[in-house]
Amino acid sequence: MTVSIRPISSKRDRKAFVDFPFSLYADDPHWVPPLKGEALGLITPEKNGWYSHARAQLFLAEENGKIVGRISAHLDTLALEMEPSKGFGPGVGFWGLMDAVNHDVFQALLTAAEGWLREQGMTRAIGPVSQSVWEEPGLLVHGFDQDPTIMMGHARPEYQGWIEGAGYSVVKQLFTYELDITQEFPPIVQRIIKSGEKNERIRVREVNKAKFEEEAAIILSILNDAWSDNWGFIPLTPPEIKDVGVKLKPIVFNDLIRIAELDGKPVAFMITLPDLNEAIKPLNGSLLPFGWAKLLLWLRAPKVRTMRVPLMGVVKELQSSRMASQLAFMMIEYIRRASVERYGASRGEIGWILDDNQGMRSIAETIKSDVNKTYNVYSRDLV
Numbered sequence: 001m002t003v004s005i006r007p008i009s010s011k012r013d014r015k016a017f018v019d020f021p022f023s024l025y026a027d028d029p030h031w032v033p034p035l036k037g038e039a040l041g042l043i044t045p046e047k048n049g050w051y052s053h054a055r056a057q058l059f060l061a062e063e064n065g066k067i068v069g070r071i072s073a074h075l076d077t078l079a080l081e082m083e084p085s086k087g088f089g090p091g092v093g094f095w096g097l098m099d100a101v102n103h104d105v106f107q108a109l110l111t112a113a114e115g116w117l118r119e120q121g122m123t124r125a126i127g128p129v130s131q132s133v134w135e136e137p138g139l140l141v142h143g144f145d146q147d148p149t150i151m152m153g154h155a156r157p158e159y160q161g162w163i164e165g166a167g168y169s170v171v172k173q174l175f176t177y178e179l180d181i182t183q184e185f186p187p188i189v190q191r192i193i194k195s196g197e198k199n200e201r202i203r204v205r206e207v208n209k210a211k212f213e214e215e216a217a218i219i220l221s222i223l224n225d226a227w228s229d230n231w232g233f234i235p236l237t238p239p240e241i242k243d244v245g246v247k248l249k250p251i252v253f254n255d256l257i258r259i260a261e262l263d264g265k266p267v268a269f270m271i272t273l274p275d276l277n278e279a280i281k282p283l284n285g286s287l288l289p290f291g292w293a294k295l296l297l298w299l300r301a302p303k304v305r306t307m308r309v310p311l312m313g314v315v316k317e318l319q320s321s322r323m324a325s326q327l328a329f330m331m332i333e334y335i336r337r338a339s340v341e342r343y344g345a346s347r348g349e350i351g352w353i354l355d356d357n358q359g360m361r362s363i364a365e366t367i368k369s370d371v372n373k374t375y376n377v378y379s380r381d382l383v
Contacts, residue, residue, distance in 0.1 A: 020060075
């Protein structure tokens with residue numbers, strides 16, 4: 001039978017695009033079904049602020065009338081404006097949201113995605129990035145024996161060989177670290193924290209959810225400064241910030257997000273989220289008929305095994321200093337205590353962390369955490 005690849009745009013096809021992984025991963029105990037409504041929103045231009053500076057073409061693969069694969073090809077005008085030294089730049093396009101039943105289907109999908117990127121004038125392809133670097137960048141290549149945490153991806157083990165066999169090479173690795181948060185940190189870390197607590201210049205405070213927009217502005221200001229030199233960093237735009245606020249506000253808890261101040265000035269932050277995937281996995285993608293009630297009850301007083309730290313940052317002027325590490329350890333410790341005492345958590349996951357971010361990797365290793373998942377981002381010239 002011949003595999004046919006077709007571009008899609010209709011609501012019906014977008015639904016088929018979202019539905020396909022549910023059959024592909026039906027027997028994978030570690031795949032977490034996304035809420036279908038949210039997954040549809042991510043690929044619907046009117047519902048995703050990312051499309052205010054990006055465009056995408058989705059493709060479906062069919063064989064004998066049956067959906068057997070999917071992929072997205074997309075470009076981001078902000079990525080095209082970047083300095084190439086920061087990872088992207090002129091001529092760089094992306095593909096992602098890729099799933100396929102076999103290698104032949106994958107190759108046909110990749111050919112279609114690369115062809116669309118060439119038509120847009122792109123000369124280099126990076127993937128998988130699904131679809132923004134703020135969503136699920138990278139291909140899982142290590143850690144298939146664990147469920148992904150909130151906003152992290154999952155994949156089939158064979159994808160790595162398929163992608164590398166298509167001529168793609170690793171351009172960046174992303175790591176997540178896990179640790180037992182019921183255990184106190186090593187004595188040296190405790191001494192650093194106690195020293196910081198005696199420093200009158202330092203204040204580490206909880207955020208105030210009642211002032212959500214004000215607190216978000218402070219965090220974004222620090223983030224844009226702290227991450228500005230990082231590989232692949234694209235500042236969030238106002239439409240995206242609005243979307244993130246709507247998405248994350250229900251799982252924002254004051255004691256799980258901290259802002260560190262030095263001499264009264266905010267200089268660092270740490271965001272921790274209860275692992276929403278633990279609550280949505282049993283729902284199998286639907287809030288009906290009673291999933292919405294179960295999720296609402298969970299959100300009122302979440303009890304989780306895992307807490308994820310998706311974002312953390314210290315302003316550039318303090319990076320590589322002892323103060324940066326001290327502030328980081330203080331925030332981590334205060335959130336660790338709250339996670340265990342108030343939410344019943346026993347496990348933490350930090351990341352993703354870039355492979356060349358030695359500062360954050362050193363902090364993760366100092367608190368005795370270990371790499372539990374690795375994600376590869378690949379690149380290939382299209383000329």
